[in-house]
Structure formats: structure tokens, C-alpha cells
Amino acid sequence: xxxxxxxxxxxxxxxxxxxxxxxxxxxxxxxxxxxxxxxxxxxxxxxxxxxxxxxxxxxxxxxxxxxxxxxxxxxxxxxxxxxxxx
Amino acid sequence: xxxxxxxxxxxxxxxxxxxxxxxxxxxxxxxxxxxxxxxxxxxxxxxxxxxxxxxxxxxxxxxxxxxxxxxxxxxxxxxxxxxxxxxxxxxxxxxxxxxxxxxxxxxxxxxxxxxxxxxxxxxxxxxxxxxxxxxxxxxxxxxxxxxxxxxxxxxxxxxxxxxxxxxxxxxxxxxxxxxxxxxxxxxxxxxxxxxxxxxxxxxxxxxxxxxxxxxxxxxxxxxxxxxxxxxxxxxxxxxxxxxxxxxxxxxxxxxxxxxxxxxxxxxxxxxxxxxxxxxxxxxxxxxxxxxxxxxxxxxxxxxxxxxxxxxxxxxxxxxxxxxxxxxxxxxxxxxxxxxxxxxxxxxxxxxxxxxxxxxxxxxxxxxxxxxxxxxxxxxxxxxxxxxxxxx
Numbered sequence: 001x002x003x004x005x006x007x008x009x010x011x012x013x014x015x016x017x018x019x020x021x022x023x024x025x026x027x028x029x030x031x032x033x034x035x036x037x038x039x040x041x042x043x044x045x046x047x048x049x050x051x052x053x054x055x056x057x058x059x060x061x062x063x064x065x066x067x068x069x070x071x072x073x074x075x076x077x078x079x080x081x082x083x084x085x086x
Numbered sequence: 087x088x089x090x091x092x093x094x095x096x097x098x099x100x101x102x103x104x105x106x107x108x109x110x111x112x113x114x115x116x117x118x119x120x121x122x123x124x125x126x127x128x129x130x131x132x133x134x135x136x137x138x139x140x141x142x143x144x145x146x147x148x149x150x151x152x153x154x155x156x157x158x159x160x161x162x163x164x165x166x167x168x169x170x171x172x173x174x175x176x177x178x179x180x181x182x183x184x185x186x187x188x189x190x191x192x193x194x195x196x197x198x199x200x201x202x203x204x205x206x207x208x209x210x211x212x213x214x215x216x217x218x219x220x221x222x223x224x225x226x227x228x229x230x231x232x233x234x235x236x237x238x239x240x241x242x243x244x245x246x247x248x249x250x251x252x253x254x255x256x257x258x259x260x261x262x263x264x265x266x267x268x269x270x271x272x273x274x275x276x277x278x279x280x281x282x283x284x285x286x287x288x289x290x291x292x293x294x295x296x297x298x299x300x301x302x303x304x305x306x307x308x309x310x311x312x313x314x315x316x317x318x319x320x321x322x323x324x325x326x327x328x329x330x331x332x333x334x335x336x337x338x339x340x341x342x343x344x345x346x347x348x349x350x351x352x353x354x355x356x357x358x359x360x361x362x363x364x365x366x367x368x369x370x371x372x373x374x375x376x377x378x379x380x381x382x383x384x385x386x387x388x389x390x391x392x393x394x395x396x397x398x399x400x401x402x403x404x405x406x407x408x409x410x411x412x413x414x415x416x417x418x419x420x421x422x423x424x425x426x427x428x429x430x431x432x433x434x435x436x437x438x439x440x441x442x443x444x445x446x447x448x449x450x451x452x453x454x455x456x457x458x459x460x461x462x463x464x465x466x467x468x469x470x471x472x473x474x475x476x477x
Contacts, residue, residue: 005245006184007297007305008283011290017298 019046023066026084031056033076040070040079089265094225094257095120097264098164098190098250101229103134104272105188105236108159111139111150117167117202119192119258125162144169148176148189155185156293158284160236166192166254170208174215180247181216181309183294186239186279187247188232191219193355193406194254195441203442204254205406206355210415216309218248218316219384221354225262227335228252233267233275234323240279241323244316246309251383253356253406255442265333275330313385320382338387340379341394343369347376349400349457352391352420354380357404357445364450375454380416388423395423400432402457404450404467406439413437414464432457435464443468 029040036055048060049070059070071079090097099121102110110129112122129138137154141147144165151161165173170191180187191209195201209219218238222228228250235248252258267275285291297305321337328334342362344350351361361377368375378394380387395401403417412418417435424430434457439445449468456465 003301003304003308005283005308006182006293007295007301008183009292009295011292013292013295017296 018062019065020060020062023061023064023084025066025068025081026061027059027064027066027068027070028080028082029057029059030078030080033078035076037075039073039075043069043073045069089263091261092225092264092266093120093259093261094228094252094264095192095259096124097225097229097262097266098232098252098258099124099128100266101232101272102162102188103128103136104267104269105162105233105276106134106160106272106278107136107162109137109139109151109154109161111141111147111154111161111163112165113141113144113147113169117165117169117192117194119164119166119254121164121190121192121258144172145176148173148180151187151189152176152180152183152185155180155187156183156285158279158281158286160240160279161185161187162189163187164190164192167194167196167202167208171196171211174212177212177215177217177247179294182305184245184309185247186236186245186281188235188239189247189249190232191249191251192254192258193251201441202254204256205440205442206251206253207407207440209249209251210407212249213384213415216246216313217384218244218246218313218320218382220248220250220320220382221380222250222252222257223335223340223356223358223379223381225252225257225260226264226333228257229264229266230327230331230333230335233272234320234327236279237276237323237326238316238319240281241316241319242282244312244319245281246312246316251355256356265331267331271330275327317382317385317387317390320385336379336381338382338390339394340381342377342379344376344378344394344398346374347398348374349402349454350376350378350395350398351450351453352378352380352395352401352403352416353405354383354416355406357406357439360445360447361404361450364447364454368454383416386419391420391423392427395431396427396429398431400434400457402434402436402453404436404438404445404453406437406445408437408440417464432461434461436467437464438467
């Protein structure tokens with residue numbers, strides 16, 4: 001790999017940079033009490049929460065840094081942060 | 087070529103205007119200079135076709151030139167003192183993104199206490215930012231240096247920003263005869279800016295992206311390596327300038343009566359002029375004194391300085407800046423030039439002229455007198471003893 005001047009890269013580096021490896025705590029979306037408010041998706045700073053169907057959300061662990069904002073904001077306390085052991 | 091009696095700031099503005107900058111951005115409130123005022127006038131009068139962006143702070147001014155430069159525009163900004171400090175975060179980014187922005191740092195003191203008179207503490211604070219720093223001795227040099235600065239910065243092997251440092255008030259607000267550069271001459275010297283990488287929707291790129299521990303160090307290594315390479319480019323551009331304009335104010339350094347000198351004073355900026363007068367006086371009395379001007383402070387031309395000074399017995403470094411908790415900055419870099427070399431001259435350091443304290447002929451004579459004594463630590467020269475409880 002060659003490093004270009006000033007580490008200038010082709011667009012789309014945020015996809016290449018898999019921030020999921022930074023995670024210490026992992027959000028578990030129980031999908032039980034979810035009322036479908038979508039706060040988890042709105043507040044996720046990585047944009048890695050998606051809606052599968054109404055009242056059912058999931059997270060892309062490739063990019064989830066484990067910040068816990070989704071669990072904090074969840075209006076039904078349906079997301080749990082657990083320690084991730086590697 | 088005609089000589090004009092002109093204020094330093096206005097001379098610089100006129101030179102910048104013939105460099106055809108596409109984008110100029112500045113914060114037009116104190117601390118600022120007539121450089122920006124005159125450039126905005128030229129734009130408003132339709133005399134130059136630059137885009138002039140007024141912003142709400144120096145942080146934004148630096149950000150605007152960063153963004154504009156990334157699109158392939160030739161960009162310019164100027165600031166001084168506190169405004170310069172506010173820019174520093176962005177200055178590191180500009181260098182890291184390898185954008186050849188040119189800026190003028192008008193050298194003035196920093197707060198507190200509030201003081202915007204001349205010294206060089208502002209730009210010295212950013213000496214590790216990855217910007218090439220050139221220090222001008224007089225208004226002719228300051229004016230000429232800007233044309234050279236764009237050529238150095240935009241050299242495809244360099245692609246680093248260049249800061250032209252000129253002493254506030256002593257130069258910027260003083261009227262001097264200056265040979266101004268015409269549009270035709272500037273166009274002949276400075277080719278249009280054509281960067282290898284620039285932002286365009288046709289070819290999307292990311293600049294200043296996150297780089298983890300796996301590659302960050304290499305980006306720093308490349309800047310350091312490029313800084314070393316720029317030593318030759320700075321020197322070559324000064325020679326090119328000499329060939330076209332017949333004026334030479336030094337490349338990396340300049341020397342005055344150093345060849346046979348036993349004592350050499352080392353300094354940066356407008357103080358060199360005062361020292362030259364004293365050198366002439368002392369030479370007339372038979373004292374072998376000379377002066378060395380550090381023109382390029384970053385990159386620091388260690389080899390050139392060693393070559394120029396290795397025969398000298400005594401060196402006195404005078405500087406308008408201080409690293410609080412350490413002492414003189416330039417003096418310690420000059421000392422490092424001689425580390426591990428067979429012969430080391432006596433090197434004394436003198437901190438003077440802070441916050442606009444006048445550096446007079448007497449001040450320099452005091453420096454020379456102190457140097458004649460035994461080698462010592464760096465000293466403040468020109469202190470008011472009554473204010474520090476000396477009496």
C-alpha cells in the first residue's frame with residue numbers, strides 16, 4: 001500500500017475504517033419491549049442502527065463503537081449494554 | 087522597475103495581489119494589519135479578481151483557506167498575535183493535509199497582559215506545526231518573500247504551507263522605499279497553481295481523514311522528510327528570484343561580514359538592520375564583528391549555519407521570543423548546531439525586545455559587552471530594573 005500525500009484517500013474511507021473493533025461494551029437489541037420510536041437510529045453517532053421492520057431495530061457491529069447512546073436514549077429500556085470479551 | 091515610498095503592509099498586499107490568489111480570507115478586526123485592509127480594497131475596487139471572504143474569527147479564516155486550497159485554489163491569509171494563536175489548530179491541519187497556503191504572520195506579542203506590540207512570540211509558538219517559516223529583515227524582503235513563498239509552497243515535491251513572518255509595526259507600519267513587483271514579472275516567476283490532488287465532484291477524494299496508529303507516524307515522517315527537501319527548494323527559489331529581479335536577501339541564511347569575524351551576532355527579522363549598522367561602526371574601530379540572519383527558521387538550516395560560523399570564536403544570539411521554563415529558543419537551536427563538532431564557539435543568548443520594548447543601538451552594545459564576559463546562561467537584556475525590584 002502506498003500512502004498518498006497527506007494521507008489523501010479515495011472517498012468512502014469511513015466504510016473502510018471498521019470502528020467496531022474499538023468496542024468494549026456491546027448493545028443488545030432485545031426487540032421485546034420496542035415501541036418503534038426510532039430514537040436509537042436517530043441518535044446513533046455512527047449511523048449503524050437500522051430498522052428491519054416496525055418495532056424491530058438492529059445494529060451493525062462492524063461499525064458500532066459501543067458508545068451506549070442507543071441504550072441511554074431507548075424509550076422502553078429494550079437495549080442492554082453488555083461487556084464484550086474478546 | 088520603479089521604487090515606491092510605501093507602507094510595509096501595503097507593499098505586501100500589492101505583492102500578494104500580483105500572485106493572483108483565488109481566495110483570500112481574514113478576520114478584519116484587531117489584531118490585524120493594513121495588509122488585509124488593502125487587499126480587501128483591491129478586491130472591492132475590482133482591481134484583482136480574488137474571492138474575499140470575511141469571517142467571524144481567525145479560526146474560520148484559516149478554515150476557509152484550508153477548504154479553498156483543498157479545491158485547488160491559490161489561497162492567502164494574514165494575521166498576528168492573538169489571532170494567530172486562534173488559528174493554530176487549523177494551521178496544523180493545513181500542514182497535515184499538505185495544502186500550500188501562504189500566510190503572513192505579522193509578529194506581535196501575545197496576552198496576557200494585553201500587548202500587541204512587536205516581538206516574535208506568536209509565530210515561534212507554531213514552529214512545530216509543519217509550516218515553513220521565513221523571517222523578513224525589511225519591507226523589500228517581506229514584499230519579495232511572498233512571491234517566493236507561493237513558489238516554494240506549490241512546488242510539487244514540497245506541498246507545504248509557507249508562513250512569511252515580518253515584525254509588526256517596525257516593518258508593517260513603517261514607510262520604506264520598495265521596488266514593487268509588476269503583474270507581468272510575477273506571472274513570469276510564478277506558474278499557475280496546478281495541484282496533483284484537489285477536491286472535485288468528478289473525482290471524489292477524502293482529505294484529512296482519520297488515520298490510526300498504523301499510518302499516522304508515516305505522515306509525520308513524510309512532512310519531516312519534505313521539510314529537509316525544502317531546504318534546497320527555498321535556496322533555489324531565492325536564486326531564481328535573484329536571477330529575475332537582481333535582488334538577493336539570502337536563501338536559508340544571509341551573512342554580513344561574517345567571513346573573517348571573531349564575534350557573530352545571530353538574529354531573525356528587522357533587528358538585523360540595526361545590528362548591521364553597529365557592525366559597520368565596530369568594523370570602523372577595527373573590531374571583527376559580523377551578523378548572521380536566519381531567514382528560514384523552519385526548516386532549520388543546521389548545515390548552512392555550521393558552515394558559516396564554524397570559524398567563529400564567539401556567537402551572540404539575540405531573539406524576541408522566550409520559551410518560558412527553558413529560556414531562549416533560537417540560541418538553543420544554534421547551540422545544537424555545534425553538538426558533536428570538533429570546535430564549539432562560546433555561545434551566549436539574549437532575550438530582548440519583548441512586547442515592543444525598543445531594541446536600540448545601546449541594547450546591542452550591551453549584548454556585545456556581555457558576550458565578552460564568560461559564557462553564561464541566556465539573559466534578558468534591557469529590563470527596567472526599577473520594575474523588577476532591582477533597586
